[in-house]
Amino acid sequence: MFTTNPFLPLSEFVSPAVMQGYVVLMALAVAVGTAFDLLHDRKFEFFLRDRKRRKAAAQRQLGGADMAAIAAKTLAHDVATFGEFCNRQRRISHVLMFYGFVLYLLTTIALIFVYPADTSTPAVLPLLWNLGALMTLLGGYWFFFLLRVNVVHDGQPPWRLVRADLFIVTLLASVSFALLFELAAMAGNPAATGLCAGLYILFTTALFVSVPWSKFAHMFYKPVVAFQRRVEEADGSSDLPSPTGGERCPPSHT
């Protein structure tokens, strides 16, 4: 139970080589989609322009060591623990979703590339795969039903979907159907297994191919902005008054 390779039943529909090719294609789709988003939405231009503005307004020159220290701080605080969020619930839900998804993704890659159609998969891999999926779903459904800003603050019902929901909906659907597929295969129901496998592939493809239209790329942009913000604080080009008490998030928002 939950210790066998969940992709074994999938090998009845497609060969391991096809599965591996599919993973490579999806990785390419994310790279191309993000590049398209950077150029088409002129985000790249924006980042360059902002860099120029910052350079002109800088009061100090930062050396390589300073930049490395800022990068380390950004990684340790803003990326690893989502320190940019002031709202604790949003922060925890994002931690769950992010680490869950990364764990799920890495174990998926390991299972498909190292142990395709292999019944001797080490039990820890499928266990971690299930754990990652559950963490993603826990954080994701919590965010979807209780934390989405248009639901909480704009007063819209949770079932009203807009384009900004494309990412979270495809992510939740993809991971949910992955688990359902695993359960259906375990229960030995071929019809349900086939159906869940189809929906799993459908939503997974939608998740990775829709990058230019979804919020997928915000995973990459947010760390860049957090880094930029720290650099601005350090070189004196920041537009913000510097906190005297070191307080960034107002206590009433945490």
Place this chain on the structure above:
Amino acid sequence: MPTFTYMTRCDGCGECVDICPSDIMHIDPVYRRSYNVEPNFCWECYSCVKACPQHAIDVRGFADFAPLGHSVRVLREEKMGTISWKIRYRDGRVKEFTFPIRTTPWGSIKPPSDYAAPDANALGSQMLAHEPTALGVEMLPTLPVLDKKEV
């Protein structure tokens, strides 16, 4: 001077949506970031500017009297009880100043739903709902009742 949001700074938390008295800070359905849907109707109260925990909201002058290119950024330090402003002009000059927070503490104002519903007779009263309690006084001064014959 109405407000606008830096999309890269905003994380879509909705604090500005909640606080805007004109209900014009809304959430963009594509990026799930806030934006001012009706700059013309902005009261320029700057509640959203001060409330935004990401300091993602800036203030824009109307083009007819304030040339664009400046920035007005705010930092609310609740524990210190201060609001600091930093204005960067287009020519590079920077002005910074700090004001004490003079309003009631954040979250301390009771919403109307926390008060008992007034009874129907209150409709005939000259007092508004929750008065005089909400004003923090024992009673409101009233005009002396006029004698009918005097009218």
